[in-house]
Amino acid sequence: MSEPRLDFWFDFASTYSYLAIMRIRPLAAACNVAVRLRPFLLGPIFKAQGWDSSPFKIYDAKGRYMWRDLERLCADLSLPFHRSDPFPQNGLMAARLALVGFDAGWGDAFCESVFRAEFGEGRRIDDADTLTDILKSLGIDATQAFQAALADANKARLRAQTEEAQRLGLFGAPSFVTPDGELFWGNDRLEDALAWAQRTSRSS
Amino acid sequence: MSEPRLDFWFDFASTYSYLAIMRIRPLAAACNVAVRLRPFLLGPIFKAQGWDSSPFKIYDAKGRYMWRDLERLCADLSLPFHRSDPFPQNGLMAARLALVGFDAGWGDAFCESVFRAEFGEGRRIDDADTLTDILKSLGIDATQAFQAALADANKARLRAQTEEAQRLGLFGAPSFVTPDGELFWGNDRLEDALAWAQRTSRSS
Numbered sequence: 001m002s003e004p005r006l007d008f009w010f011d012f013a014s015t016y017s018y019l020a021i022m023r024i025r026p027l028a029a030a031c032n033v034a035v036r037l038r039p040f041l042l043g044p045i046f047k048a049q050g051w052d053s054s055p056f057k058i059y060d061a062k063g064r065y066m067w068r069d070l071e072r073l074c075a076d077l078s079l080p081f082h083r084s085d086p087f088p089q090n091g092l093m094a095a096r097l098a099l100v101g102f103d104a105g106w107g108d109a110f111c112e113s114v115f116r117a118e119f120g121e122g123r124r125i126d127d128a129d130t131l132t133d134i135l136k137s138l139g140i141d142a143t144q145a146f147q148a149a150l151a152d153a154n155k156a157r158l159r160a161q162t163e164e165a166q167r168l169g170l171f172g173a174p175s176f177v178t179p180d181g182e183l184f185w186g187n188d189r190l191e192d193a194l195a196w197a198q199r200t201s202r203s204s
Numbered sequence: 205m206s207e208p209r210l211d212f213w214f215d216f217a218s219t220y221s222y223l224a225i226m227r228i229r230p231l232a233a234a235c236n237v238a239v240r241l242r243p244f245l246l247g248p249i250f251k252a253q254g255w256d257s258s259p260f261k262i263y264d265a266k267g268r269y270m271w272r273d274l275e276r277l278c279a280d281l282s283l284p285f286h287r288s289d290p291f292p293q294n295g296l297m298a299a300r301l302a303l304v305g306f307d308a309g310w311g312d313a314f315c316e317s318v319f320r321a322e323f324g325e326g327r328r329i330d331d332a333d334t335l336t337d338i339l340k341s342l343g344i345d346a347t348q349a350f351q352a353a354l355a356d357a358n359k360a361r362l363r364a365q366t367e368e369a370q371r372l373g374l375f376g377a378p379s380f381v382t383p384d385g386e387l388f389w390g391n392d393r394l395e396d397a398l399a400w401a402q403r404t405s406r407s408s
Contacts (some may be wrong), residue, residue, distance in 0.1 A: 049263050059253050061375040065389055072396070170267040185269055188392040192276070 004201035007177045009165055010111075011042040012053065012091025012098075014173040015070050018119040019187040021112055021174075022079055027190065033197045037102070037111050038094040041158070042173055049171065053141040054088040070119075070137075073187075082122030089118060090126040092158075096149035097131060099157055106138050113137065120127040120171055208237040208405035210397055211381045213369055214315075215246040216302075217258065218377040219274050219288075223391040225285055225316055225378075232396065236398040237401045240308070241315055243299040243363070244369040246377055253375065258292045274323075277391075286326030293322060294330040296362075300353035301335060303361055310316025310342050319342065 010017035074081035102106030176193035214221035278285035305311030380397035388397035
């Protein structure tokens with residue numbers, strides 16, 4: 001029997017990824033599934049679908065509904081909620097920093113903090129000050145982290161991760177992928193994805 | 205205290221509406237919510253968003269995922285599943301017949317049977333034979349029902365219902381709307397919509 005594992009793919013601009021990242025840690029711990037955070041960029045994937053922005057921005061009724069839905073779900077979960085402005089925000093630098101953080105051991109906490117700042121506190125995550133504040137609050141040397149994030153190899157790593165997302169058939173975020181390649185899309189499928197990860201690890 | 209009520213909006217071509225219609229009756233009964241079925245046409249609504257077909261048809265990765273997701277969900281619910289071909293199917297005549305049926309008392313059973321034929325048995329619901337078989341199985345005079353469905357006033361009624369859906373901000377199906385105008389989109393929100401309908405009826 002192998003250890004149950006689940007990849008959690010997200011874009012830092014994704015509203016429903018905020019819900020998923022705030023929920024996944026206790027749920028995964030309760031069923032012993034090891035979660036790997038995989039930030040990627042939805043931009044190139046949306047572009048391949050002919051969209052120049054988030055579908056919530058392009059389609060008015062869908063966008064209006066999403067904000068209301070998010071507000072309701074945050075209330076149910078007792079999560080702070082601020083409608084981010086502008087939307088969608090550019091999560092490029094946050095994603096590059098996250099990759100640096102995964103190697104150094106502070107990646108998961110950094111990702112949670114970025115989402116909390118963006119959708120819980122209404123801060124701009126494309127602002128270096130916000131990201132610097134978050135890094136400092138985690139006891140990280142921000143100057144060093146930015147330098148590492150901007151290294152060519154790290155930029156290439158994020159591009160490669162986004163290409164992998166596209167190869168896996170991802171078309172939105174959050175998405176969850178089990179080791180046997182089963183894809184689950186959306187915060188609503190988090191429980192199903194964890195259950196699948198558990199079942200397949202038992203049978204392998 | 206008013207009776208808890210919920211409007212269930214759907215298009216007969218909608219895959220996730222199959223799940224919702226198969227689930228809604230026992231769930232609504234368990235919490236005493238009166239459900240009104242409101243068929244409408246997604247075509248004009250998709251057109252207003254710039255789509256000439258279902259987004260599952262236009263966006264490949266999204267479409268591939270939807271069929272896999274539906275297959276998994278049907279398995280969980282022990283519901284028969286057949287991938288409908290062609291997809292999406294034209295549900296115009298089924299919707300017109302449903303409106304006739306609501307007045308005559310066989311509308312709800314007819315709607316369930318149409319979805320079961322389409323996604324449970326893989327039959328074509330744009331085929332008059334399928335619809336005739338369903339009507340007969342419910343003990344309805346099919347010739348009379350078709351005549352009533354094709355009356356100008358009935359056609360106008362379906363157009364008006366679709367316009368109402370658009371005014372309510374609907375952008376997909378299934379959608380659920382409570383008497384106080386709260387919108388819930390998707391089979392995944394059925395339980396939330398029922399709970400909302402209950403809560404608001406208690407406080408009114």
